[in-house]
Amino acid sequence: MCPSLRVAYGGPANVREAIERSLDERMTLVSVDPAEPTPSSEVDCVLGVGSLPDWIAVETGPPTIVLTDDEDAANAARTAGVRVLPTAAADRPAILHAQIEAATTPGRLDAVTEDGRTAWTLERLLEATRDLMAADGEAKVATVAVSAADRVLGLTHTGLHLVDATGDRLEPVAYTDTVEASLGTVPTLERDESLAWEVFESGEDRIIDGVHEESSAHNPETHLRSEMIFSLGDHGVLLIASDSMDAFDDADVYFAKLLAATTTAALDRATRESALSEKNARLEEFIGVVSHDLRNPLTVAEGSVSLARKTGDDAHLEQVSESHRRIREIIEGLLVLAREGKSVGETRPVILGTVAEEAWENVDTGGSTLVVGDDRSVHADRNRLTQLFENAFRNSVEHSSTSSRPRADDSAEHAGPDVTVTVEAISGGFVIDDDGPGIPESEHEVALEPGYSTDEGTGFGLVIIRNIAEGHGWDLVLAESESGGLRLEITTDETSCPDGGQ
Structure with missing residues (x-):
């Protein structure tokens, strides 16, 4: 089809608006005055609405398409050798484009026009289109499409x-x-x-x-x-x-x-709808977790203030201060999640060990040790990969267990100030191991969801790591390290990147 195809139209304004929305950049809609004849040489195709247009010589002029739901008008148009579409086709780009292309390409659909199948088939395809667009999920779309091919x-x-x-x-x-x-x-x-x-x-x-x-x-x-x-x-x-x-x-x-x-x-x-539905479900769950986590320290603070007022004992205000600290920690965690959970930018080859060592310097690691094993390069957004490592390292080293049960902060359990963290390349990805108490295998799946935390954790760390990994198209799996600690296994599906990573 010619890139500068000119389509003449002289019908109602509301239908014109629908047609303009449907036409692409290869087609130009030319407004004509029905009261004045339009030279055939100025247009490549004619669109009429309701009946045969009387403002152009249909028999000798350019190909004509009539949009009508009136059977008498449709029969008259077919008798004149004109293609007929239901008026709803004005707002169906795929069908309108294909008909204009067919009309302006000699011999494309003469047989269809002659045996009268065009209008009936297009009407049924329009019905199928409505069913396709209303179908819930890919499997249902596939079923509707196959049924239309068969029945229509x-x-x-x-x-x-x-x-x-x-x-x-x-x-x-x-x-x-x-x-x-x-x-x-x-x-x-x-x-x-x-x-x-x-x-x-x-x-x-x-x-x-x-x-x-x-x-x-x-x-x-x-x-x-x-x-x-x-x-x-x-x-x-x-x-x-x-x-x-x-x-x-x-x-x-x-x-x-x-x-x-x-x-x-x-x-x-x-x-798109499936992804949005999943995102909304996770957002609702996340909001519920955050609301719950904020409500608990607020309730404690309110109770402590009430006791302080009744007893005059300022010792109760210490609990208020602790509740405020906890609320501030949750809010700061939310801000980090908002900043570091944003989209991954341009990726390029980077050396894992180099990025890990830089991230280690950004974290208060105390007496902990970083070990870089077999190294390699991966395609990654360097800033996001750095943030991934930072969050993983904080999970391992920032908090020590102070209770009899292992505890998780930022969605993971922590060792003490002398934890050893190992970053190492594996086939198709890399791992981050620590020698802390780890996470029970039964909790590995739930640990990747918002809110997996003890009283001292915000529950956001592994969520951030997961989001950054998924933003790269990587998979994150939790496992037990050889020393019984936590292993973050990240699959990138790369065997190696070319030399030149940074």
């Missing part, structure tokens, strides 16, 4: 694969009954072992008329002969197949592309 487009051999958490496999999430009957067990597609993976990785759709002729087919012996594979962005692929050669015409490709585009948009929305 008549593409009975359809499946949808989504990439798994490792990023190395495309897992079957939804597929038609025909697929299940044909294949039995629908296969998982491994990295670099199928045409589908090529499409997923490249983002370029494939229309294959002879699957058996493709050397990279997942199963060259398959009875399937034709296949359409559409990229769903970072989510996965939509696969449509047939046991006949050259099975798909322009209409099949066109409508399947529309379905893939709307499915991708629905998956984007589902992913």
